[in-house]
Amino acid sequence: MPSLERTGRHGGTRALSAPRLRVDSPERAGLDPGELRLLVRDVRTAVERGWAAGAVVVAGRGPVVAVEEAVGWAVRHARYDEESDTGVELPPDRRVPMTVDTPFDLASLTKLFTAVVAVQQLERGTLGIDARVGAYLPDFTGAAAHGLTVRQLLTHTSGLRPELPLYDAVDGAARLALLRAEEPVGAPGTYRYSDLNMLLLQQLLERLTGRPLDVLIRDGVTRPLGMTATGFGPRPGAAATEDQRRPWAKADRGMLRGIVHDENAWALGGVAGHAGLFSTGRDLAVFCRALLSGGSYGPARILGSDFVELMLTPPGLGFAVDQPWFMGELAGRGAAGHTGFTGTSVVLDPATGSFLVLLSNAVHPRRRPADNTVRARAGTRLHRAVRPL
Structure with missing residues (x-):
């Protein structure tokens, strides 16, 4: 065809x-x-x-x-x-x-699929590329205090460190608390590859849509494409x-x-x-x-x-x-x-x-x-x- x-x-x-x-x-x-x-x-x-x-x-x-x-x-x-x-x-x-x-x-x-789901929200007008993360996740005080944006998460320019030892936390609540409090270690706008960018983006997308990430990827990407x-x-x-x-x-x-x-x-x-x-x-x-x-x-x-x-x-x-x-x-x-x-x-x-x-x-x-x-x-x-x- x-x-x-x-x-x-x-x-x-x-x-x-x-x-x-x-x-x-x-x-x-x-x-x-x-x-x-x-x-x-x-x-x-x-x-x-x-x-x-x-x-x-x-x-x-x-x-x-x-x-x-x-x-x-x-x-x-x-x-x-x-x-x-x-x-x-x-x-x-x-x-x-x-x-x-x-x-x-x-x-x-996996980050590519998370990014596609985020850009789908940009296309629908429910998410702004330069919107502040704190506008969607005010309880994520580290990101909110430094004015981190959706664009910075998607381009690894948030200044967040590469990862957090979430695997050492005692339970899910403790892991989420670490992520909520995490602040940039570098100046926002400077490239620093970080898994935390996509973890924050996951939290934002789930809060925005009311659906978990696996469902967003399944319904928005893999099922339509027959993957x-x-x-x-x-x-x-x-x-x-x-x-x-x-x-x-x-x-x-x-x-x-x-x-x-x-x-x-x-x-x-x-x-x-x-x-x-x-x-x-x-x-x-x-x-x-x-x-x-x-x-x-x-x-x-x-x-x-x-x-x-x-x-x-x-x-x-x-x-x-x-x-x-x-x-x-x-x-x-x-x-x-x-x-x-x-x-x-x-x-x-x-x-x-x-x-x-x-x-x-x-x-x-x-x-x-x-x-x-x-x-x-x-x-x-x-x-x-x-x-x-």
């Missing part, structure tokens, strides 16, 4: 209908098959060398999925051994191979993450599979503005396709194209824009995306309509310093694969 456009009520254009994704050849997508083979080879080699236990890569352009590959293991290790600094492997018959349908703990990719594999945990069949124990982690929870990895999201019951969602490569490709199509996918519309443009225009609302450290050569022309601590990432390139989803369980069996080389190289491969349509 051809894509139809008309002027939206906020100006600009918005798609009335955008073709759904289909699996087809790289040539049909205007992508070079040789570069895409190298992309898959690079990911496979990285997994074999220990970058992650396993991975799924989905890449395409326009309505075409040209790459959908799974490598390695969804579950490989029983536990982490401190003395040898290695994972204790499961017997071969108990390991779980990675498949293209394996759900992953998205970690900070049936996307939602907050538990997800028993998900790729395993970490043998989570102190001192390398912040809680003693053992080997995790299908339960949120992030300690604060876990402490908050698994539903949080900064982490907690699980999804698959194909579902995230649908999410990318909808945004690249101006907010529409098939007959569904989750945002008008002018608001999608607002999200993806530097500095980005929720999205990071033109970051070569994980986008490689896709950066530089308005590419937008995000990474997740567990080993996940997405990149959208509005200039060419191409997208890249790279999911891995890089923290299995335990977390290590992030290695973004594989992500950046994959972005470069996709960039070099683009051919004139």
Whole structure:
């Protein structure tokens, strides 16, 4: 079905209908098959060398999925051994191979969905981009006293520190009290990436709408787009993450599979503005396709194209824009995306309509310093694969 456009009520254009994704050849997508083979080879080699236990890569352009590959293991290790600094492997018959349908703990990719829900409220006129957080959450005295705004939360310019140890608080009331009292440690307006921005935004959205975040994301994003594999945990069949124990982690929870990895999201019951969602490569490709199509996918519309443009225009609302450290050569022309601590990432390139989803369980069996080389190289491969349509 051809894509139809008309002027939206906020100006600009918005798609009335955008073709759904289909699996087809790289040539049909205007992508070079040789570069895409190298992309898959690079990911496979990285997994074999220990970058992650396993991975799924989905890449395409326009309505075409040209790459959908799974490598390695969804579950490989029983536990982490401190003395040898290695994972204790499961017997071969108990390991779980990675498949293209394996759900992953998205970690900070959750922030993108929280941001979309917030921008939906901007489009409806129920929330102002430069409105003060204190106007909606007067009891959050730290944010209110410093005049923090919705825009600052979405662009990580609130000055809030990266995180709070909510996982150490005795109960939910104590965790909420910490968040209510938290004040910026830097000058508002200065960039400082912080999970607290999306936790505050979650509180604001829930107060504004009277609905919990998981319902807002389900009704506003995943259900309209048909993303049936996307939602907050538990997800028993998900790729395993970490043998989570102190001192390398912040809680003693053992080997995790299908339960949120992030300690604060876990402490908050698994539903949080900064982490907690699980999804698959194909579902995230649908999410990318909808945004690249101006907010529409098939007959569904989750945002008008002018608001999608607002999200993806530097500095980005929720999205990071033109970051070569994980986008490689896709950066530089308005590419937008995000990474997740567990080993996940997405990149959208509005200039060419191409997208890249790279999911891995890089923290299995335990977390290590992030290695973004594989992500950046994959972005470069996709960039070099683009051919004139």
